[in-house]
Amino acid sequence: MRYAMTVILPVAGLVLGWILRWIYARFQLTASEQKAVRVKQDAIKEAEAQKKEILLQAREQLIQDRNQQERENRERRAELQRFEARVNKKEELLDQKSQDFEKRDREAAQRAAEMDKREAVMKAEEEKLRSELERISGLTAEEAKALIIKNLENDARHDAQALLNKIDQEAQLTAEKKAQEILITAIQRIATETTGDLTVTTVSLPSDEMKGRIIGREGRNIRTLETLTGVDIIIDDTPEAVVISCFDPVRKEIARVALERLITDGRIHPARIEEIVQKVTREIQQKIYEEGEKALFDLGIHNMNQDGLKAIGRLYFRTSYGQNVLTHSKEVAELASLLAAEVGANRELAKRAALLHDIGKGAENDSDQNHAEVGAEMARKMGEDPKVVNAIAAHHNDVEAQTIEAVIVQIADAISAARPGARRETVDNYVKRLENLEETAKKFEGVEQAYAIQAGRELRILVNNEKIPDNQVKDLAKQIAKQIETDLRYPGRIRITMIRETRIIEYAR
Template sequence: MIYVVIGAALVVILALVVLVLVVLRRLDAAARRVALNEEQADAQRGADDIVAKARAEAQEIVSDAEVKAREASATARSEVEDEIKSLKEDLRALREDLERREARLAEREQRLDGEVRRQEERARELTDTKQALKERRAALDRLDEERQRVLEQTAGLTAEQAKTELVSLIENQAKREAVLVTREIENEAREEGEKRARKIVTLAIQRVASEQTAESVVSVLHLPSEEMKGRIIGREGRNIRSFETTTGVNLIIDDTPEAVLLSCFDPVRREVGRLTLEKLVLDGRIHPQRIEEIYEHSKAEVEQLCVRSGEDALVELGLTDMHPELITLLGRLRYRTSYGQNVLAHLIESAHLAGIMAAELKLPVPLLRRCTLLHDIGKALTHEVEGSHALIGAEIARRYGEDEDVVHAIEAHHNEVEVRTVEAVLTQAADAISGGRPGARRESLEAYVKRLERLEEIATNREGVEKVFAMQAGREIRVMVRPDSVDDLQAQVIAHDIAKQVEEELTYPGQIRITVVRESRATEFAR
C-alpha cells in the first residue's frame, strides 16, 4: 500500500515537472517572440528614418538641379542675346560700309561724266585746230609759190636753180624742226611711260589689296581644366618628355590658367604638335604609346591639309600641270610667315599682281603667275637646307621640270643672279608691292630695336664719325662726321662701306638710305 502511494506520488511529481518544463518552454518562446517583435519594430523605425532622409536628400538634389538648370538657361539666353546683338552690330557696320561705297561710286560716276565732257570739248578743239592748220598750210603753199616767183624775178635764176635752192633751204629747216619734234616726242614718251607705269602699279595694288594676319613661332592651346596640365606632364614628367621627343616641339607649361604654349621654329612641325596635343586632350588618354599613335595621325592630316592648300592656290590662280611635290611645298608655306605676313597668302597676292601687270603689258599672264607663285618656294625648306631661299627654290623648280624662265625668275628675285628677262623684273615688282604695301608686314618690337641698335653701331665704328641717328623707323641713317678729319671723298667712301656692311649683316624689308653729313663752320667774335 505504501509503495502504491509512493508510486502515485512519483507519478504526480513527474507530471508536475513535465508541466513546469512545458510552461517554461512556452514562456521562453513568448519572450523570444516579444524580443523579435521589438527588433522588427526597431528595424522598421530605422528603415522609415532612412527613407525619410533619402527623400529629403533627393528633394535637395532636385532643388539644386532646378536652380542650376535655371542658371544655365539664363546664361545661355544671355549668350544668345549677346551674339544676336553682335550680329546686329556687324550688319549695321556692313550696311554703313555699303552706303559709303555707293556714295563713292556715285562720286566716281560724276567724275567720269565730267571727264567725258572734257574729252568731247578737247575733240571739238582738235577738230577746230586741224581746220586751222589746213587753212594755214594752204596759206603757206600760196606764200611759197609767191616766194618762188619773186626769187625768179629778183635773182634772175632759172626755175630749176630756184627749185634747188628752195629745196636745200626747206631741207635744213625740216631737219631743225625734226630734231625739235623728236626731242618733244621723246619727252612726251618718257612722261607717258612713267605715268602709265604708275597707273599699272596703282591699279594692281588697288585690285589685289588684302588683309594679313601676323603670326609668331608660338602656338597657344586652351585646356578644358587646370588639372589637365598634370596629366600632360605625367608621372615624373614622362608624358611631356615623350611628347617633345616624338614631335620635336617644346611644350611650355606655366602659370597661364587653362592654357599651354607650343614653341618651334618649324611652323609645320609646330602645327602637327598642336593638333596632336589637342587630340590627346580631347581623348583624355595621355601616355607615351598613345602620343606616338596620335602624332602619326596628326602628321598625315597636316600633310593632307598642305596638299589641299597648294591645290586651292593653283585653282585660285588658274594654273595646272604642276609637280605634286611642288604643290605639297606650296601648301607647307601656309604655316610659314615672313615679318608677320603669311607666305602662301603673299605668293597668291603677288601672283595676282603679276598677272594684272602682265595683262596691261600684253605679256603671257599664266607664265607670270607661275613665276611669282613659285618665287618663295625655297622658304618651305630653309629649316632643312642651308642657303638662300631664292637659290634653293630655283634648284627645286629645276629639279621638278619647271621652265627655265620660271627658274630664272625665282633665282633672280633678290638680285642674287643678274636679271635677264622681263618675267624676272615683273616678279621682283610684284614681290616688292605685296611685301611693301602698308600693313602687309610687321616686325616684333624686340627685333626692331635690335636692328636700330645694330645700324647705329655699324655707322659709329667708322673713323671720323661723330654722331649717328637711325631715322624713319630704320629706313635712313644720318651719319655726322668731323669735317677736320673727313673730306668729301672720304665721306662718300664711308657711306659706301656702311651700306655694304648693312647689306651683308642685316635682314630688312625694302631699302635703307645712308646719308653722311660733313658740315664746316667758321666762327669769329667781334670785340
C-alpha cells in the same frame, strides 16, 4: 371522343395562329404603305422647294450676268468713244503736219532753184578768175596744183619731225610717271589679308587639372609628345593654357592639333600620344597638298607636279615678318599677272614664277644657301621653265634677271612686302591687340575703365554703378563678349570680368 378532341384542338390552334399572323401582316403592310405615301409626299414637297430655290438662284444669276454685261458694254462704249476721240485728234495733227510738209517742200524747191542760179554764176566767175590767174602767173592749173602739193608735203614733213622730237622728249620725261601709274593700277586691284608671325601657339585647357595629365607620371607624357613632334611644350602659371614653341610651323601645327585631340579624348598616355601624332601628321600632310591645289586653282595655274604642290602647300604654315608666305606668294602672283598685262609681258609665265618665288622658305632640308637659291634649285628639279628658275633665283638680285618677267616678279614681291600693314613686328601686334580689347569695351555706355590683363586672356571692366544697375550688368557682359567675337581676332578665349557691387563673368569663345 377524347381522341377527336385531341386532334381537333391542335388543328384549331394552328388555324387561329395563322389567321392572327395574317391579320398582323396585313396591318404591317397597311402601315408601310401609309409611310411610303407620306415619304413620297415629303419628297415631292422637298423637290418642289428645291426646284423653286434653283429657279430663284438661276433668275438672280441671270440678272447679275445681265447687269455685268451691261456694265461691260458701257465701259466698252466709253473706251470706243475715247479711242475715236484720240483717232480724230491724230488725224487732225496728221493733216496739219501734211500741210506743213507741203509748205516746206515748196520752200525747199525755191531755195534749190536759187542755189542753182548762184552756182552757175559762181562757175562763170571762177572760170574767169582762173584764166586771169594763169595769164598773170604764167602757170597752168595742173602746174600750180603740183607746186602747192609739194610745198604742203615739205611743211608736213617738217611738222611731223618736230612732233616726233616733242613726243620723244615727253616720253623720256613721263616714263617714270607712267611706270608709277602702272604700279598703282596693279596695287589698287589687290587687297589681301595678312597674318601675324607666331613662333608660339597657345592651347586652351578645360581646367588647370589637365596640366598634370599632360605632364604625366615623372613627365613621360610631355617628353613623349615633345620627342615625337620636335617642339617645346611650356606649362607655366598661365591659367587654363599651355604654350607650344617651335620655329618649324608644320611641327608646331602637328603638336597643337595632337594636343587638342588628346585633351578632348581624355586618354593621355605614351601609346595614345604616338597614335594621335601619327594620325595628325598624315592629316597635316594631306592639308599641305590641299592648300597647294587650292592655290593653283585660285590662280588658274596648271601642270604642277606633286613636289611642286607639296612645296607650295608647306608655305601655308610659314610666316615671314608677320606675313603668311602662301598668302604673300598668291598676292605676288596676282600682282605679277596684272603688271605683265599692263606692260605686254607673258602673264602666265610671270604668274607661275611669282607663285614659286618663295618655295625655298618651305624647304624641309637644311642648307647654307638662301631661300632664293634653294627655291631655284627646287624649281629646276621639278622641271620648270628656265625663265621661271631665273625669276626665282633673281627675285632678291642674287643673280641677274634675264627676262622682263623676272623683273616683274621682283617688283611684285617688293610691293607685297612693302605695302603698309603687310609686315609688322610681333610686339606691335601684341600691344595693338590689348589696346583693341580695351577700346572695344570702352565703347559701351556705362563702362568707366577696361584693363586687359593676363596677356590679353582676361578683360576686367569697371562699371558705373549709377548708370548700370545690377540686373543689366550680365547683359552688358554678353554684349561686350559678342562685340569682341565679331570685331577682333585672338588665340584661345578671353574671360570678361565685370566689376560693380557684384561680379559677373562671361567668356568670349
